[in-house]
Amino acid sequence: MRCSEVREYLIAFLDSELDAPLSIELQRHLERCPQCAREAEIERTTRQRLVRALDETACALRFSEDELVRTLVRGMRGRRRARLSRPAILAGSVAATFCILAGGWWSFGGRDGAESSHGFPDRLIADFADFVQQGRQVQLASADPERVSTWLADQLGTEVSLPSSERVSGNLIGARPCRIGDEPAVLVSYEISGTPVALVITRDEQFDLDGMQRVPDGERGHWVHRCKGRTVVACARNQLIYAAVSSLPSDPLLALVQGE
Amino acid sequence: MAVPAKKRFLEFIRPHLRRMHVVARQYVSGASEGDDLVQESLLRAWRSFSLAQERTYQRAWLFTILRNVAWEWHRTATRRVRLIPFPDSELTEVASQDPEEPFAQLRAMDESRFREFLDDRIVAALEALEPQFREVVVLSVAGELSYREVAEVLGCPVGTVMSRMARARRTLREQLAEFAQPRRRRRAQHEV
Numbered sequence: 276m277r278c279s280e281v282r283e284y285l286i287a288f289l290d291s292e293l294d295a296p297l298s299i300e301l302q303r304h305l306e307r308c309p310q311c312a313r314e315a316e317i318e319r320t321t322r323q324r325l326v327r328a329l330d331e332t333a334c335a336l337r338f339s340e341d342e343l344v345r346t347l348v349r350g351m352r353g354r355r356r357a358r359l360s361r362p363a364i365l366a367g368s369v370a371a372t373f374c375i376l377a378g379g380w381w382s383f384g385g386r387d388g389a390e391s392s393h394g395f396p397d398r399l400i401a402d403f404a405d406f407v408q409q410g411r412q413v414q415l416a417s418a419d420p421e422r423v424s425t426w427l428a429d430q431l432g433t434e435v436s437l438p439s440s441e442r443v444s445g446n447l448i449g450a451r452p453c454r455i456g457d458e459p460a461v462l463v464s465y466e467i468s469g470t471p472v473a474l475v476i477t478r479d480e481q482f483d484l485d486g487m488q489r490v491p492d493g494e495r496g497h498w499v500h501r502c503k504g505r506t507v508v509a510c511a512r513n514q515l516i517y518a519a520v521s522s523l524p525s526d527p528l529l530a531l532v533q534g535e
Numbered sequence: 536m537a538v539p540a541k542k543r544f545l546e547f548i549r550p551h552l553r554r555m556h557v558v559a560r561q562y563v564s565g566a567s568e569g570d571d572l573v574q575e576s577l578l579r580a581w582r583s584f585s586l587a588q589e590r591t592y593q594r595a596w597l598f599t600i601l602r603n604v605a606w607e608w609h610r611t612a613t614r615r616v617r618l619i620p621f622p623d624s625e626l627t628e629v630a631s632q633d634p635e636e637p638f639a640q641l642r643a644m645d646e647s648r649f650r651e652f653l654d655d656r657i658v659a660a661l662e663a664l665e666p667q668f669r670e671v672v673v674l675s676v677a678g679e680l681s682y683r684e685v686a687e688v689l690g691c692p693v694g695t696v697m698s699r700m701a702r703a704r705r706t707l708r709e710q711l712a713e714f715a716q717p718r719r720r721r722r723a724q725h726e727v
Contacts, residue, residue: 282638286700286701286704290682290700317708318704320649320653321657321707321711322676324653324654324657325653325657325672328658328661329561329658343552343570343573347577347581350578351544
């Protein structure tokens with residue numbers, strides 16, 4: 276890939292919107308070309324600061340979301356009122372009150388606490404379907420687990436360990452940052468027996484695994500969830516949650532989440 | 536049926552409220568108007584929400600409604616909306632920059648100074664973009680929408696979003712390069 280082509284694709288690459296083959300080519304060019312690597316770093320930093328600047332407007336909005344939900348629920352009642360009987364209106368009011376209380380809990384308490392794991396694996400499955408449909412784009416294209424681990428550690432701000440190539444019977448393709456709901460995470464893309472696998476890594480204070488099926492396995496154990504033809508296998512270690520998602524059964528995914 | 540529909544709708548919108556607020560603030564002039572825009576958009580979404588079609592709703596649908604409401608407000612009260620969304624029929628095709636040309640060069644500065652400079656100037660640089668380019672950046676960066684979702688919101692092909700985004704980020708870079716020039720040189724350039 277020439278420098279001129281890198282310039283054409285760089286923004287899409289940094290936005291994780293390039294397909295895997297182009298991403299790999301571009302990443303290889305950046306490894307060889309200091310000038311293009313510098314441009315990439317400038318654009319990456321610019322984007323980060325832009326996200327931060329726009330996000331600062333959201334920091335002050337936290338409590339107004341409760342007010343928004345209350346006002347919204349009042350407005351939503353108007354849609355049904357003309358057609359409801361008195362008992363139904365009463366039931367609707369009770370439900371709206373429940374929603375307001377649940378919203379208050381969610382915004383002031385539940386949102387700061389751990390995410391219910393009933394939502395966590397289902398979100399991973401939904402995100403995985405989207406990831407596969409988009410052609411499995413990555414931001415860092417590399418088959419070297421040490422290199423990817425270092426990059427992931429930069430993204431999450433803490434040490435990340437991926438299993439060695441010998442432990443995984445498949446190919447490491449690369450990684451990209453992602454979000455689970457509003458929480459930052461990273462996604463590592465693998466291919467095992469020709470089947471895509473996503474390993475999502477996030478901080479363990481944001482989610483818990485209690486609602487998933489726990490499988491005792493030595494000292495640590497792991498968790499399993501199955502839904503819509505997908506399997507999620509998860510493990511908590513070193514203040515991180517490692518969760519692998521695929522249409523494969525749980526055994527090949529276990530090696531990914533347990534690491535070395 | 537009203538109870539589960541309301542609860543499902545609230546569950547659907549909750550993860551997107553924050554992002555909708557951030558994007559809405561780029562469409563309107565004040566915080567309270569941003570709240571109004573989000574609220575009106577969500578009420579409109581609720582009126583269209585159907586449990587039978589629940590699986591088809593994606594977050595791009597919410598942002599499409601947000602944009603449509605902002606556009607309607609613009610048409611009825613031009614001072615209210617500052618980021619003017621352009622319906623496709625009104626877009627003029629501008630000659631595109633050569634995507635292979637080098638990026639505008641910024642004055643050399645160390646990493647921490649560069650971050651400070653960006654924190655100081657990035658919003659101003661964003662606001663200097665033409666509306667159709669600013670909108671693409673806002674939806675993608677502030678709204679965290681993928682290019683495909685941005686295309687859905689704007690009603691244009693993904694390729695158009697990609698080229699507009701590239702153009703927007705280049706222009707942003709040019710604006711930052713201008714901000715980074717020493718004041719005397721900038722004044723002299725404007726006086727010529």
